[in-house]
Amino acid sequence: MNVLVTGGAGYIGSQVVRHLLEQEHEVVVFDKSPGNKISSEAKFITGDLSDKTLLETVFKEHHFEAVIHFAGSIEAGESMKNPSAFFQNNVVNGINLLEAMVKHKVTKIIFSSSAAVYKPKDGPLHEYDTLAPENFYGETKLKFERLLHWYNRIHGIKFVSLRYFNASGAAFGMGEKHDPETHLIPLILQAAFGQKDHIKVFGSNYPTPDGTCVRDYIHILDLAQVHLLALEKITEIPQIYNVGTGKGHSVQEIIEIAEEVTGRKISVVDASPREGDPSFLVADPSKIEKAWGWKARYNIKDIIQSAWEFHKNS
Numbered sequence: 001m002n003v004l005v006t007g008g009a010g011y012i013g014s015q016v017v018r019h020l021l022e023q024e025h026e027v028v029v030f031d032k033s034p035g036n037k038i039s040s041e042a043k044f045i046t047g048d049l050s051d052k053t054l055l056e057t058v059f060k061e062h063h064f065e066a067v068i069h070f071a072g073s074i075e076a077g078e079s080m081k082n083p084s085a086f087f088q089n090n091v092v093n094g095i096n097l098l099e100a101m102v103k104h105k106v107t108k109i110i111f112s113s114s115a116a117v118y119k120p121k122d123g124p125l126h127e128y129d130t131l132a133p134e135n136f137y138g139e140t141k142l143k144f145e146r147l148l149h150w151y152n153r154i155h156g157i158k159f160v161s162l163r164y165f166n167a168s169g170a171a172f173g174m175g176e177k178h179d180p181e182t183h184l185i186p187l188i189l190q191a192a193f194g195q196k197d198h199i200k201v202f203g204s205n206y207p208t209p210d211g212t213c214v215r216d217y218i219h220i221l222d223l224a225q226v227h228l229l230a231l232e233k234i235t236e237i238p239q240i241y242n243v244g245t246g247k248g249h250s251v252q253e254i255i256e257i258a259e260e261v262t263g264r265k266i267s268v269v270d271a272s273p274r275e276g277d278p279s280f281l282v283a284d285p286s287k288i289e290k291a292w293g294w295k296a297r298y299n300i301k302d303i304i305q306s307a308w309e310f311h312k313n314s
């Protein structure tokens with residue numbers, strides 16, 4: 001397939017690009033920054049989704065059969081300070097992409113949604129659970145999912161929306177390096193490596209067994225596999241799935257596993273809880289298991305081990 005990957009130089013996108021090329025898809029990456037090195041077999045276009053003229057040229061020049069849409073603003077805390085920038089990038093720029101698809105008759109899109117669309121609860125989240133984001137980032141993901149429903153109905157755009165839980169781990173020399181880095185595992189490993197004195201734990205009085213936030217961590221290789229499957233399984237009927245392991249791990253637990261994997265002591269400093277940070281976010285992945293037979297293969301130790309190897313070598 002000839003696939004456009006927006007945000008394909010980012011953490012998740014670059015891993016998916018590698019897997020697409022391995023399966024002999026043709027890939028065009030559209031990203032506003034160079035990010036991770038991607039294989040020279042993929043064409044790289046530096047551009048911003050706000051640039052409708054460039055999008056028009058790119059769609060005119062390539063006859064895409066599908067789009068995988070990773071590009072977006074991702075930091076939930078930042079979205080609570082600057083909601084309009086998040087709306088612009090995750091919703092308005094997303095509409096530019098959808099309009100280009102409609103105009104050029106590209107009818108398939110796979111979207112990077114998020115667990116942040118849900119009203120958090122103390123148990124695993126099903127796709128039919130209440131959609132009520134705790135932060136504006138989640139709101140923009142939900143808005144774009146709703147847009148996809150309407151573009152499906154009005155223009156026949158087929159879509160799969162994948163609600164990732166916490167993407168993590170590394171593979172093939174590519175790992176997590178956000179700028180600024182706000183994700184837990186890379187921050188912990190920076191502390192283990194001596195690049196930081198300590199790790200800040202934001203809130204230790206949450207209603208969880210050890211008082212720290214619980215999340216569901218999904219290995220980047222599991223995520224990559226889901227995207228390849230989505231390209232095969234996309235149909236006229238909209239599909240929305242959780243992508244997680246179904247197992248939650250607290251911040252405290254992650255620190256302990258990281259100490260075990262790295263063999264190093266990690267200093268911890270207690271900090272205030274962050275606005276919009278839910279106490280518990282864990283997937284019920286049974287819908288995608290039933291529909292596609294997909295199940296996560298990697299556990300939290302594999303994730304931290306792979307992230308540590310990446311961190312030591314980068």
Ligand SMILES: NC(=O)c1ccc[n+]([C@@H]2O[C@H](COP(=O)([O-])OP(=O)(O)OC[C@H]3O[C@@H](n4cnc5c(N)ncnc54)[C@H](O)[C@@H]3O)[C@@H](O)[C@H]2O)c1
Nearest residue numbers: 007009010011012031032048049070071072112114164167
């Ligand atoms: N990392 C996670 O745990 C996680 C969880 C749930 C959902 N997601 C979603 O998955 C997607 C990818 O996340 P990631 O962790 O790889 O993030 P990332 O920041 O590493 O990658 C995003 C990429 O998109 C590009 N981008 C952003 N806005 C753009 C624009 N307007 N035009 C062109 N390029 C643009 C960035 O340059 C970057 O390379 C995002 O949509 C994110 O919301 C991520």
